[in-house]
Amino acid sequence: MFSKLERKVAFRYLGARRRGFGSVISWVSLIGIMLGVATLIVVMSVMGGFHDTLLSRIVGMNGHVVVYYQDGAIHDYDFLIDKMKQNKIVSENAIGIVPIAEGQVMATANGNNTGAMVRGIRMSDLAVKTATGTKIYGKALDKISDGELVAGASLTRALGVTMGDQISLVSANNATPTPFGSMPRIMSYPVMSSFFMGMYEYDSGYIFMPLETAQKYLNIPGGVTHIDLFLRDPEDTTDVARALTDLLPDGFVVRDWRDLNRGFVGALQVESNVMFLILMLIIIVAAFNIVSSLVMLVKDKSKDIAVLRTFGVSRRSMMKIFILSGTSIGILGAAFGTVLGVVIAIYIEPIRQFFQWATGRDLFPAELYYLSELPSKLVLGDVVGIALIAVLLAFLATLYPAWKAASTDPVEVLRNE
Helix, strand or coil, X not given: CCCHHHHHHHHHHHCCCCCCCCXXXXXXXXXXXXHHHHHHHHHHHHHHHHHHHHHHHHHHHHCCEEEEECCECECCXXXXXXXHHHCHXXXXXXXXXXXXXXXXXEEEECCEEEEEEEEEECHHHHHHXXXXXXXXXXXXXXXXXXXXXXXXXXXXXXXXXXXXXXXXXXXXXXXXXXXXXXXXXXXXXXXXXXXECCEHHHHCCEEEEEHHHHHHHCCCCCCECEEEEEECCCCCCHHHHHHHHHHCCCCEEEEEHHHHCHHHXXXXXXXXXXXXXXXXXXXXXXXXXXXXXXXXXXXXXXHHHHXXXXXXXXXXXXXXXXXXXXXXXXXXXXXXXXXXXXXXXXXXXXXXXXXXXXXXXXXXXXXXXXXXXXXXXXXXXXXXXXXXXXXXXXXXXHHXXXXXXXXXXXXXXXXXX
């Protein structure tokens, strides 16, 4: 693509101290592209980590497809679950069907109180759902019996309770009628285990109890509030949702995780796209610096260009010389930026902890970001795409200066010398 002469002249211009690679503008261009590429890789990896981690934990706890009954509790849930399992599409795609009894409460203990979500579930199902990435403290889940609780680690700390202590649950939605009117249902249960998922929303706001206990407390004997279905492929919910809609009687509502978290998923996608466009401006500014550097180089080397043209160097070769000079800056900047961005993305959590220790400030509050660690997910396609975009912008930035060099009239230049 480039002849030996073209490469030699291009790299010699890159090494020129006045207007080539050694110039301040060229260094600014290279550093700008490097920082732009590195920042884009880090931000996109963190955004991807946020997306995957939050969705996997939110969707993993709530089911990929959820079945509700619009008129209240589902009382024949075992029959419905057997009916679902007999459906070919559901049986091929679902790896678990879990009945859930759920309600909002206020948890109180030791003079402390906080809002919480009580979720009744069979302990065997809870053990499967929390098998990966969740730490369990205290009694094993399969040993939890009727009348015992499993609470989030942050919630137990907020209430100041340890294993075996009682927590009072107050529910206004399941009031108890008395001669003096309806009174909120208040029941006390011992906390026998706690869990840590690493997601603040769950660790600070969820209490699990055996399904039978929740049915009694929520006043829905023999019933559940909804049924969760967990699929082999969380992205492929359409066929299962359609099959359930056709299978179930009127009054049942089927929703997948996208419907239930539409605002959250949309916000993550919009934020990711906006961050990409904003940070791409760094690379664009650096590309404009390449234009300035090469235009100055063409003006400074006009005599050399005229001499080369009189020796028979074609306009096309002159264009290729300056294209190679400018694109080399883009390639070097993209290469260094890719290495820097990948290293930072891999070690983003230790880097965060170091700066947090150095500044003495909490740079990633769990109650704000819902996660206790800064997630990162490197995608090879994103890394390669960002690097290629940087090189492409650098190449486009060279076209005008290269055309300017190729259009130089050697007769006019040498006549004025």
